[in-house]
Amino acid sequence: MKQVIAKVHTRMGFFFLLVFLFWLKTLLAYFADFSLGVSSIFQWFIMLINPLATTFLLFGLALYVKKAKIFYPLILLIDIGNTLLLYLNVIYYREFSDFMTINTMLGYSKVDQGLSGSSLALTQPHDLLFWLDIVIVLVLMLMRKIKLDQDYLPKRLGFQVTSLSVLLFGFNLMFAEMSRPQLITRTFDRTYIVKYLGIDAFTVYDGAKTEQTSKMRSSATKSELKSVEKYVHGHYAKPNKKYYGIAKGKNVIVIHLESFQQFLIDDKVEGQTVTPFLNKIYHSNSTYSFSNFFHQVGQGKTSDAENMLETGTFGLPQGSLFAQLGTDQTFQAAPAILKQEQGYTSAVFHGNVASFWNRNNVYKNMGYQYFFSASYYDTSGDKSTGYGLKDKLLFKDSIQYLQHLQQPFYAKYITVSNHFPFDLDKEDSDFKVPDTGNSSVNNYFKTANYLDQSVEELFKFLKKSGLYDNSVIVLYGDHYGISNSANKDLAKTFSQDPNHFSAFGKDPVDNWTDWDDTQLQRVPFMIHVPGVKNGGIQKQYGGEIDVLPTLLHLLGVNSKKYMQFGTDLFSSQHDQVVAFRNQDFITPNYTSISGTIYNNATGQIVTPTGSFKKQMEKDQKKVNKQLSMSDSLNEKNLLRFYTPKGFKPVNSKVYNYADGLNKELTIQKKLGLKSTSMYSKNRDRSLESLYKTDAPEATHSKSSNNRIQITNPDANTDN
Numbered sequence: 001m002k003q004v005i006a007k008v009h010t011r012m013g014f015f016f017l018l019v020f021l022f023w024l025k026t027l028l029a030y031f032a033d034f035s036l037g038v039s040s041i042f043q044w045f046i047m048l049i050n051p052l053a054t055t056f057l058l059f060g061l062a063l064y065v066k067k068a069k070i071f072y073p074l075i076l077l078i079d080i081g082n083t084l085l086l087y088l089n090v091i092y093y094r095e096f097s098d099f100m101t102i103n104t105m106l107g108y109s110k111v112d113q114g115l116s117g118s119s120l121a122l123t124q125p126h127d128l129l130f131w132l133d134i135v136i137v138l139v140l141m142l143m144r145k146i147k148l149d150q151d152y153l154p155k156r157l158g159f160q161v162t163s164l165s166v167l168l169f170g171f172n173l174m175f176a177e178m179s180r181p182q183l184i185t186r187t188f189d190r191t192y193i194v195k196y197l198g199i200d201a202f203t204v205y206d207g208a209k210t211e212q213t214s215k216m217r218s219s220a221t222k223s224e225l226k227s228v229e230k231y232v233h234g235h236y237a238k239p240n241k242k243y244y245g246i247a248k249g250k251n252v253i254v255i256h257l258e259s260f261q262q263f264l265i266d267d268k269v270e271g272q273t274v275t276p277f278l279n280k281i282y283h284s285n286s287t288y289s290f291s292n293f294f295h296q297v298g299q300g301k302t303s304d305a306e307n308m309l310e311t312g313t314f315g316l317p318q319g320s321l322f323a324q325l326g327t328d329q330t331f332q333a334a335p336a337i338l339k340q341e342q343g344y345t346s347a348v349f350h351g352n353v354a355s356f357w358n359r360n361n362v363y364k365n366m367g368y369q370y371f372f373s374a375s376y377y378d379t380s381g382d383k384s385t386g387y388g389l390k391d392k393l394l395f396k397d398s399i400q401y402l403q404h405l406q407q408p409f410y411a412k413y414i415t416v417s418n419h420f421p422f423d424l425d426k427e428d429s430d431f432k433v434p435d436t437g438n439s440s441v442n443n444y445f446k447t448a449n450y451l452d453q454s455v456e457e458l459f460k461f462l463k464k465s466g467l468y469d470n471s472v473i474v475l476y477g478d479h480y481g482i483s484n485s486a487n488k489d490l491a492k493t494f495s496q497d498p499n500h501f502s503a504f505g506k507d508p509v510d511n512w513t514d515w516d517d518t519q520l521q522r523v524p525f526m527i528h529v530p531g532v533k534n535g536g537i538q539k540q541y542g543g544e545i546d547v548l549p550t551l552l553h554l555l556g557v558n559s560k561k562y563m564q565f566g567t568d569l570f571s572s573q574h575d576q577v578v579a580f581r582n583q584d585f586i587t588p589n590y591t592s593i594s595g596t597i598y599n600n601a602t603g604q605i606v607t608p609t610g611s612f613k614k615q616m617e618k619d620q621k622k623v624n625k626q627l628s629m630s631d632s633l634n635e636k637n638l639l640r641f642y643t644p645k646g647f648k649p650v651n652s653k654v655y656n657y658a659d660g661l662n663k664e665l666t667i668q669k670k671l672g673l674k675s676t677s678m679y680s681k682n683r684d685r686s687l688e689s690l691y692k693t694d695a696p697e698a699t700h701s702k703s704s705n706n707r708i709q710i711t712n713p714d715a716n717t718d719n
Contacts, residue, residue, distance in 0.1 A: 091123070222641040224632065306478075330650075387419045419481075468530055477523030545579075
C-alpha cells in the first residue's frame with residue numbers, strides 16, 4: 001500500500017489513478033443507468049475496455065505540460081469535464097432513453113426542456129459516486145496527503161501515452177467491427193456506438209457527423225430546389241377517378257409487418273399454411289393486394305421503409321436518414337398532411353425504446369402527435385423479444401391508448417416478433433418448422449405464423465368494437481427477412497412446393513441466381529377497405545416509394561403539391577420502373593442487376609440490343625435521376641425552402657411523447673359530447689375487454705410507465 005501511495009505522489013501515478021477512477025465511473029453508468037444490450041462475452045469484453053482509449057488520450061494531454069502548477073489543475077479540469085459529460089448523459093438517458101448529441105448540447109431550449117425541469121427528480125442515490133472521487137482527490141490534495149510532483153516528465157512520455165491510446169482505440173474499433181460490421185457507416189441507434197466505442201468516441205463521432213451535415217446544408221440554397229421541384233412535378237401521376245376519395249374520412253391503421261416477404265403469402269411448410277389469416281385478407285374482395293410490390297430500402301432497413309411510406313422520399317445511399325439527419329430534418333409527412341388536410345389525429349404504437357432509429361425525434365418532425373413506445377407497456381420477462389414487446393401483447397395492450405384517440409386517426413403499428421433471429425418461446429407457438437439446415441430460415445416460418453395470428457386477433461377486435469367498418473387497414477412488409485446469403489437454404493422449402501417451383505421455372509436449389517434474389521425482394525402491400533367489393537390482386541409493378549401518393553388519393557387528398565418521388569399505383573400514369581437503393585431496378589419485363597439484364601419471363605440473362613437497349617438505358621437514367629433528386633432533397637434539407645400552399649411547417653417543439661394517455665384524456669374531457677374517440681362513442685366505457693388473445697403472457701401483462709429498457713441484440717444488421 002505504501003508503494004501505491006508513493007506512486008500517487010508522482011505525476012504518472014496521479015495520471016493512472018484518475019484514469020482508473022474514471023474507468024470505474026464509466027462502468028457504473030454502463031451497468032446502473034444505460035441499457036446497452038450486451039448479449040455475448042465478446043461484447044462484454046469490448047464494453048469493459050472501450051473507455052480506456054479515449055480516457056488515456058484525453059487525460060494524457062496534461063502529460064505534455066512541464067510545470068506542476070499547470071499539470072495538476074489541467075488534468076483535474078479534464079477529469080471534471082469528462083465526468084460532467086458522462087453524468088449529463090446519465091441524466092438525459094433516464095428521461096429520454098437516449099444519449100446527448102451535439103445538436104442537443106448546442107440547442108439550449110432542448111437541453112433546458114430535457115434536463116433542468118426534471119433533473120432533480122431523475123437523480124439517484126448512486127449519482128454521488130460520479131463525483132465522490134473528484135471531491136476526495138481535491139480534499140487530499142488540499143490536505144497535502146497527495147503531494148505535487150515538481151519533477152519534469154520526459155518530453156516523449158506524452159507522445160507515448162497518446163500513441164498507446166491510438167493503438168488501444170484501433171484494437172477497440174477492430175473488435176467492434178468484428179462484432180458489429182459497418183458500425184460507423186451504418187448507424188441506426190446511438191446505443192451501438194456507446195456500447196462499442198464509449199461516450200467520448202460517440203460525442204466525437206456525432207460531432208463529426210453534425211459538422212459534415214452542417215456544411216452540406218449550410219451551403220444549400222433555395223435555387224437548388226428548382227431542379228427537384230421540376231422533376232417531381234414532371235413525374236406526378238394524376239389520380240384514377242375510380243378510386244380517388246373512396247376512403248375519405250376513414251381511420252387509417254397501418255400495420256408494419258416486420259421482415260415479412262411476399263413468398264409467405266399462400267406458402268406451406270411441413271403441410272401447414274404459414275399465414276392463413278393474411279392469405280384471406282390478401283385474396284379478399286375488400287383488399288387491393290399488390291403481387292409485384294418491392295421493398296426499396298438501403299442500409300436504413302426499417303427506418304428507410306418508414307421514411308418512404310411517410311414522406312414519399314427515399315432513404316440515404318448510406319446509413320439511415322432517421323438516425324443521421326432525422327433530428328432536425330424538415331418533413332412533409334403523412335401525419336402532418338392528414339392533420340392539416342382532413343383533421344386526423346396521429347399515433348405510433350411500438351414496443352421498443354423510443355430512441356431506436358431516432359424515432360423519438362423523427363416522429364416529432366413528421367408531426368406525429370403520440371408515440372406509445374416501450375415505456376407505455378410492461379415489457380418485462382418473457383413478454384419481449386430482443387427488439388421489443390411481442391406482437392400479440394403490443395396489439396392487445398395498445399387498446400387502452402387507441403380507444404382514446406380522436407377520430408379520424410392515422411395509427412401505425414410497428415411489429416417486431418418476426419425479426420431476426422426469429423426466436424419465440426415454446427409457449428408462444430407449436431408451429432412445426434422445416435429442416436433446411438439453417439435455424440434462422442427454419443424459425444422464420446414460425447415467427448411469421450405468430451405474426452399472422454397477432455394480426456388476426458387485432459382484426460377480430462376491430463370488428464367487435466365497430467372500428468373495422470370505418471377504417472382503412474394498410475399492411476406492408478418493410479424489407480426482406482431472409483438475406484441473400486441464406487436464400488439457397490430457403491429455396492429448399494420451395495423445391496417441395498409446386499407453386500414456388502412453377503414460379504421460378506427451375507430447380508430453385510441448384511440453379512439459384514441474382515435474378516432469384518431480386519424476385520424475393522417482393523414484400524406484401526395490401527390496402528383493406530371494408531365495404532369495397534372491387535378489390536383483388538393488382539399486377540402492376542411498384543414499390544414502397546409509391547405508397548404515400550396512392551394512400552393520399554384514396555383518402556381524397558391530391559398529392560400534386562407535395563415533394564414525393566413515387567406515383568399513385570392506381571393511376572394510368574403510374575411509373576412501373578421500380579428503383580432499388582443501389583441503382584439496380586426492375587420493370588414488368590426485365591430486371592437490371594449490376595448492369596446484367598435478366599428477362600423476367602425466363603429468368604435468363606439477355607444482351608440488350610436495338611430498341612431494347614435504348615429502353616434499358618432510358619430506364620437506368622430514370623432510376624439514377626429519381627434517386628439523385630431524392631438524395632439532394634434530403635441531404636441538403638431542401639424542404640425547408642418549400643412550403644406547399646395551405647400547408648403549415650411542422651413545429652416539433654409542440655410535441656412531447658411523455659404522459660400520452662393523460663393528454664388523450666384531457667382532450668377527450670375538453671371536447672365532452674363532441675369527442676369522437678371510441679371510448680366516448682362507447683358511452684365512456686372501455687373497450688379493452690373486447691380484445692381476446694391466446695398469448696400466454698397476457699394474463700400478467702399490464703400497462704406501465706416505468707420506462708423499462710429493451711435491449712437490442714445486434715447479431716444481425718437487417719433491421
